[in-house]
Amino acid sequence: MFFRVENLTKKFGEFTAVNNVSVSFEKNVITAIIGPNGAGKTTFVNLCSGLLKPTNGYIFFNGEDITNYKIHKRASLGIARTFQIVNIFQGLSVWENVKIPLLSRKNTRDIDNTITKLLTFFKLENIRYTTSSEISHGDQRLLEMCMALALNPQLLFLDEPLAGINPQDRGVIIERIVEMKRSGITVIFIEHDIESVLKMADEIIVMHKGEIVAKGPSSSIKENDFVKEIYLGGC
Amino acid sequence: MEAIFFQILVGLSTAMLYWVVSVGLTFIFGVTRVLNFAHGSFYMLGAFFALALFKWTNSFVLSIALGSLAVGVVGLLCERGVIRFTYSLPVAFQLVLTFGLVLIFEDLVRFIWGSVPQMIRPLGLGVVTIAGRRFPIYSFVIMGTGLFLWIILYFLLLETKLGLMIRATISDIELAMANGINPHLLYAFSFFFGSFLAGLGGALTLPMCSASLGMGERIIIYSFIITVMGGLGNIKGAFMSSLIIGISESLCAFFMPSLTIAISYVILALVLVVKPEGIYGEA
Ligand SMILES: Nc1ncnc2c1ncn2[C@@H]1O[C@H](COP(=O)(O)OP(=O)(O)O)[C@@H](O)[C@H]1O
């Protein structure tokens, strides 16, 4: 199995944010994680990417137990992520931002070419020398994905990649995400906007109160009564 | 007018010495978020190491270079040996630990070199007459070292891969890790380099004053003032603050001698009232 978690639990004090979750992900499938605010989606991704240590449970990547690996170790194995709130190096230029994830890769002989290619893919090449805090929010989202892609990941987590993006600007980001899947990257993303979810996801996981309450192909999840009640209908 | 010029020159030399030492503290804090009390001890060690090496090799340049490199290694050993275990603990642990190191080094130096201040024989570089007063040529050596360090740091940080990794880590450690940067390499490097600079500062003072047990205490206070005033972890800020503190101290010594001791604190307080995060600090 490509990526698998087993009995994954995260407690913050008395509060259980992720409760005994076991789930596996196939290679080259785009999975969306949906669920109401506070369901534990971000915490789940934080556990998978190594930002948080689980209270209990195991995480396997390509058959390897990575539960105790730090985030940079997981990154070097091919697990990358973006954050719910845009997370880029604000004081550095767009170019430098993309260079940083490339620094720790072994084969960096033509680092400049790789950066140019990545920036072109995300249509950021014209603003490459701009300080990243000064570019638009949409471009910052793209830059963040660009950095994650620079890690050459096999598995990419995106925490609400469309948050704060105008509906008319969402198309570019959605397009890039689908394109990433085509190039062989397995994408797991959190998203609220159900219309966008259906455009991208092959599979949908529904989280509620720290647990996975439904999982299946996008088409069938849409019709799930429980999902309609707690999520789709609710908001 | 001439007196002002002369005092500024004197102040520049002091400022550059402060800069060499405090940028080390700033650098370590910027990368590791540890406020290293033992930085003053490394300064003291630099002086004693260079003193011992000078007696042995009779070459001042060699003893400064080797002495400060040795202090860098001591800093590295402290980091790998004990300090690294406190990164994920509350900040109080780091303060207590590095303060413990201060006591250990104090006793170690007393044990090895005794508590009598020691000097090296004069270098005999001589003086020049500036504005009718005698100015030691050695002060130019210190100024040159400070400027050279500025250039080196600029090159290191802006032009090298290591520098970009360091800037990324200073800017956002978690994000740097998510981007595959192993912070422990940088932690180790920053302690080596920062301690090296403290040692270099201590060694550089040898021709002007004696190596003594208490010498670390005064400098650590100045380093803290400069580091806080410039904006914690900000290297450009450390440079500016060193200049401000060094020069105003020197002017004060001439025009209002009774205020000399207080002036650094007054300036720090003023800066923090206007900009609590420091000159180049981020709110
Ligand atoms: N670091 C933390 N400390 C304490 N509670 C937290 C922490 N992170 C998240 N939580 C709590 O865990 C729950 C799940 O949060 P989160 O995973 O961010 O939900 P979602 O992303 O689904 O909106 C929330 O109730 C939140 O308040």
Ligand SMILES: [Mg+2]
């Ligand atoms: Mg969330």
